[in-house]
Amino acid sequence: MIFxxxxxxxxxxxxxxxxxxxxxxxxxxxxxxxxxxPLAVGLDVGEANVLRMTLxxxxxxxxxxxxxxxxxxxxxxxxAETTSVITVDTPSIYSGLNMINNIISKEINLSHAKVxxxxxxxxxxGVTKYIQAIKRGREFRPDTFFLLTNEPPYxxxxxxxxxxxxxxxxxxxxxxxxxxxxxxxxxxxxxxHYADTSDSIEPVAILSGTNQKxxxxxxxxxxxxxxxxxxxxxxxxxxxPVISDLKNxxxxxxxxxxxxxxxxxxxxxxxxxxxxxxxxKHSFWSFPDVYDESNLVVxxxxxxxxxxxxxxxxxxxxxxxxxxxxxxxxxxxxxxxAYEDDxxxxxxxxxxxxxxxxxxxxxxxxxxxxxxxxxxGRYVKGSFLTLDQWESFKxxxxxxxxxxxxxxxxxxxxxxxxxxxAKQR
Amino acid sequence: xxxxxxxxxxxxxxxxxNLVCTKIFLYxxxxxxxxxxxAGWLLSVFSSFFALIMFIVLISLxxxxxxxxxxxxxxxxxxxxLKILTGTIISASLFYLTVIVLRKFSEDMKIVSLxxxxxxxxxxxxxxxxxxxxxxxxxxxxxxxxxxxPVIVLGYILILLGVIPKMDVSxxxxxxxxxxxxxxxxxxxxxSIYGELIVLFLLPPFLGSYxxxxxxxxIALAFSAFFLIAGSLVYILSIPYPVSLEPFLPVYNMTREIxxxxxxxxxxxxxxxxxxxxxxxxxxxxxxxxxxxxxxxAGLKHTRPLILPFxxxxxxxxxxPENLVAVIxxxxxxxxxxxxxxTFVLTGxxxxxxxxxxxxxKERS
Numbered sequence: 046m047i048f049x050x051x052x053x054x055x056x057x058x059x060x061x062x063x064x065x066x067x068x069x070x071x072x073x074x075x076x077x078x079x080x081x082x083p084l085a086v087g088l089d090v091g092e093a094n095v096l097r098m099t100l101x102x103x104x105x106x107x108x109x110x111x112x113x114x115x116x117x118x119x120x121x122x123x124x125a126e127t128t129s130v131i132t133v134d135t136p137s138i139y140s141g142l143n144m145i146n147n148i149i150s151k152e153i154n155l156s157h158a159k160v161x162x163x164x165x166x167x168x169x170x171g172v173t174k175y176i177q178a179i180k181r182g183r184e185f186r187p188d189t190f191f192l193l194t195n196e197p198p199y200x201x202x203x204x205x206x207x208x209x210x211x212x213x214x215x216x217x218x219x220x221x222x223x224x225x226x227x228x229x230x231x232x233x234x235x236x237x238h239y240a241d242t243s244d245s246i247e248p249v250a251i252l253s254g255t256n257q258k259x260x261x262x263x264x265x266x267x268x269x270x271x272x273x274x275x276x277x278x279x280x281x282x283x284x285x286p287v288i289s290d291l292k293n294x295x296x297x298x299x300x301x302x303x304x305x306x307x308x309x310x311x312x313x314x315x316x317x318x319x320x321x322x323x324x325x326k327h328s329f330w331s332f333p334d335v336y337d338e339s340n341l342v343v344x345x346x347x348x349x350x351x352x353x354x355x356x357x358x359x360x361x362x363x364x365x366x367x368x369x370x371x372x373x374x375x376x377x378x379x380x381x382x383a384y385e386d387d388x389x390x391x392x393x394x395x396x397x398x399x400x401x402x403x404x405x406x407x408x409x410x411x412x413x414x415x416x417x418x419x420x421x422g423r424y425v426k427g428s429f430l431t432l433d434q435w436e437s438f439k440x441x442x443x444x445x446x447x448x449x450x451x452x453x454x455x456x457x458x459x460x461x462x463x464x465x466x467a468k469q470r
Numbered sequence: 471x472x473x474x475x476x477x478x479x480x481x482x483x484x485x486x487x488n489l490v491c492t493k494i495f496l497y498x499x500x501x502x503x504x505x506x507x508x509a510g511w512l513l514s515v516f517s518s519f520f521a522l523i524m525f526i527v528l529i530s531l532x533x534x535x536x537x538x539x540x541x542x543x544x545x546x547x548x549x550x551x552l553k554i555l556t557g558t559i560i561s562a563s564l565f566y567l568t569v570i571v572l573r574k575f576s577e578d579m580k581i582v583s584l585x586x587x588x589x590x591x592x593x594x595x596x597x598x599x600x601x602x603x604x605x606x607x608x609x610x611x612x613x614x615x616x617x618x619x620p621v622i623v624l625g626y627i628l629i630l631l632g633v634i635p636k637m638d639v640s641x642x643x644x645x646x647x648x649x650x651x652x653x654x655x656x657x658x659x660x661x662s663i664y665g666e667l668i669v670l671f672l673l674p675p676f677l678g679s680y681x682x683x684x685x686x687x688x689i690a691l692a693f694s695a696f697f698l699i700a701g702s703l704v705y706i707l708s709i710p711y712p713v714s715l716e717p718f719l720p721v722y723n724m725t726r727e728i729x730x731x732x733x734x735x736x737x738x739x740x741x742x743x744x745x746x747x748x749x750x751x752x753x754x755x756x757x758x759x760x761x762x763x764x765x766x767x768a769g770l771k772h773t774r775p776l777i778l779p780f781x782x783x784x785x786x787x788x789x790x791p792e793n794l795v796a797v798i799x800x801x802x803x804x805x806x807x808x809x810x811x812x813t814f815v816l817t818g819x820x821x822x823x824x825x826x827x828x829x830x831x832k833e834r835s
């Protein structure tokens with residue numbers, strides 16, 4: 046039995062209450078309606094200073110349907126606007142926040158920022174120093190999306206006007222985090238940072254842009270210039286033949302090397318990138334019919350399991366074998382040929398075309414960009430016992446000479462709601 | 471009066487597990503990567519193995535002393551002088567640990583959640599907690615451990631499970647990291663992580679028998695080794711090298727990475743909760759045993775009058791390191807390098823000496 050005087054017990058209880066109250070109500074107390082929450086942070090090359098930072102601030106009352114008017118006094122936003130955009134030229138991200146705090150009434154809090162957007166121009170100059178600052182700050186979330194835009198972020202963010210959601214934060218999460226769109230990768234700020242710091246993988250960013258097309262006639266012009274039989278994956282953000290009230294588009298990815306952007310991959314290449322990195326989920330692929338090239342066979346291609354990647358060092362260069370295990374479901378057979386009974390020819394065609402696409406994508410990363418975005422170095426590392434041995438191999442200089450063998454396994458498992466295609470009259 | 475207090479293996483083991491494993495929340499995982507790179511988890515296995523070997527030696531030497539604590543053993547081996555020397559070294563070590571962890575934990579808390587509050591204000595809450603718990607005495611401290619440590623363990627396991635989607639086996643490559651030499655040499659030095667096992671040798675009067683001391687030690691060692699190795703392994707698998715060298719609070723960083731769908735995010739709130747509990751209990755335990763050892767060494771009957779003065783001294787001493795980096799360096803270069811000397815070598819020497827004295831006395835009689 047512990048002997049404790051009664052007076053001591055009451056003073057301990059009193060002290061506990063004092064501690065609890067003072068911890069929650071003194072120096073670090075924050076009122077939620079005294080904070081302004083940026084949902085997107087845009088970074089670009091500045092003119093009045095080195096960095097142009099744009100914040101897209103949430104207007105909580107407008108988002109919640111309670112009317113506008115309390116957007117923090119920032120520039121832009123009208124009464125019905127759910128966001129307000131503010132831009133400042135600044136020496137760094139945090140000094141920019143200092144400057145913006147001189148303009149708006151509420152304290153900036155970055156804990157709800159969903160996306161970091163960098164302009165192509167800034168990315169080509171290098172973004173590592175800004176990423177370091179973002180990773181060091183405790184308010185930025187590691188799962189914030191990382192996006193690259195062809196346009197300046199100021200213009201890009203002005204064009205973002207979600208129609209299907211009233212909450213712009215949800216719009217970003219649904220648009221960028223979906224697992225059924227394979228034409229762009231899911232890239233978070235933490236993924237970018239890891240790859241940027243690593244010596245066995247290079248970073249990528251989601252490629253985004255603004256769709257400038259206003260009239261359907263413009264689509265005809267695109268068709269006459271580039272042809273009208275192009276597969277859907279050949280486009281990059283901004284050049285998709287689409288007319289939409291939603292102006293911002295994501296498609297493809299931006300390739301980085303040593304913190305600087307060195308090129309882009311289109312939608313189909315981005316899907317191949319995801320297959321090789323094991324991040325691909327599923328999406329529709331169109332293949333020319335084996336027996337009737339004028340028609341397409343559309344399959345929902347699913348990655349059954351993570352790719353098996355093995356690497357060896359031969360004569361000072363890496364020899365890499367990539368085995369992909371895919372499944373396909375028939376979604377459309379335009380020729381009406383009964384592939385349900387014998388899918389083998391279409392399976393072989395799909396395997397051949399996917400392997401070709403992947404080889405082309407890897408060739409682009411080795412020969413054109415010399416950037417190991419698929420993280421092949423992570424497997425090559427297995428050939429070395431210690432970090433010293435690995436570092437002296439200098440993978441960054443060897444990647445361009447890597448030999449790839451690609452083996453795609455694909456089985457058609459399901460045929461949709463039609464089990465046997467009826468003969469046409 | 472406290473000699474009559476008895477508690478079991480479970481309470482004592484939870485106390486020791488918390489004392490050894492609180493470092494996981496503070497720096498341990500990063501330290502293994504600093505020492506051995508991608509093979510940090512192997513270093514953790516080696517240091518646990520060394521600690522086990524040394525503990526087996528110590529506990530077999532302890533067989534002859536039943537329910538005497540290390541101070542009584544020192545007295546039996548070398549008279550009052552050795553008792554005072556041993557008591558001074560142990561209480562000074564515990565004082566040092568308390569001061570360093572108090573400062574580090576307060577700085578961490580300031581960075582993570584109380585960024586505007588002055589350091590002294592943050593530190594005051596821990597000092598108050600330590601002092602109040604010490605007034606309640608060892609029984610309250612141990613029983614509290616028995617209740618709270620399972621909650622901490624559950625939270626920690628949830629965190630480990632939460633980062634499974636982030637794990638990548640290739641993060642362990644190259645498999646030997648900075649080399650086999652680092653793994654073995656630094657692994658030996660880092661057996662200092664188990665330095666707090668010294669507290670086990672202050673517990674025998676409360677445990678009552680040698681068999682209880684022995685089983686408590688092995689239980690604590692086994693669980694601690696599991697949590698330390700698992701922590702290091704999961705950290706290396708989920709955060710690739712060399713980024714894994716960056717985080718000042720590795721588990722906090724791992725927790726921030728957890729994002730399962732749109733709804734299960736920001737679970738660092740759980741982390742702050744279990745982290746605060748673990749650190750407060752760690753501080754309370756080291757502080758209490760420091761006062762207890764000091765009182766026993768000085769031959770004082772009561773420990774309570776010492777609590778407030780010692781709390782003030784700890785509070786003041788915690789301000790001596792210039793900044794957070796200085797504290798981290800102190801921790802890495804002193805406690806984590808040399809604690810094994812106090813826990814294993816000093817204790818072993820005292821036990822060996824006392825055993826020799828006992829045998830020679832027996833022979834004479």
